[in-house]
Amino acid sequence: MGVMFYGNIGEPIKIEDRALAHLTVIIATKLRRHESFTLSWQHTADDPEGRSTIWLHAAIPMRFVFDAPETPELNREWIERLAASANSSGGIALVPDHATGALTVPVAVSPDA
Template identity: 35%
Template sequence: MGRFTYDSSVSADFDDRELAHLQAVIVAKIRRGERFTFTWKIDISLGGGRTSVYLYPGVKLAFRYEGGHTPQLNPSWLRMLTDAANSPQGLHVLDEPAGRTPDQLARDADRRNHPVEA
């Protein structure tokens, strides 16, 4: 589980893979000087509801990952998240598109190239 922190005061936990995709979209937009909102749902175990933050160049953000490797990014998912970020509703968490993820494809290719001997 990774953690997104906004302005040292608001934070939320996301799966590492999900957070890596959100970070790529957020950083790309901020580098271009764009301003937008980012909204996520709060888990029912924490009381439910949702949080929205306004992202802009200069805001303090932190992305902390639990895992030690950087996941391969899924271009289709990045496009979906970017489209959401560019909409009037702003960036919000979307499920990864169905199908094999790049990480799964890489693991499958690795297994084909280095089969386990019985």
């Protein structure tokens, strides 16, 4: 399970390593373009029930930490599907990777409206 630290939020955001690697590509691309957006996720089983949303902006520090020391192989099709979703009015929804069917933590990212 990977984690994302964002700004002064004390608790890390938990996202499965492979999903986080793909999400990192989309986040970096949008922030490089100076596009701010929200990131929403459902809490994991070991957190209080519910969901959270944060505002992502290039000026706020961010760090991604992965459990595995090696970078997972990225699925280009998954990245393209996530990127297309990120540019839609509904925002990005972290959908399963068709290559593995893997997705353990649901996460959604919405562009600013």
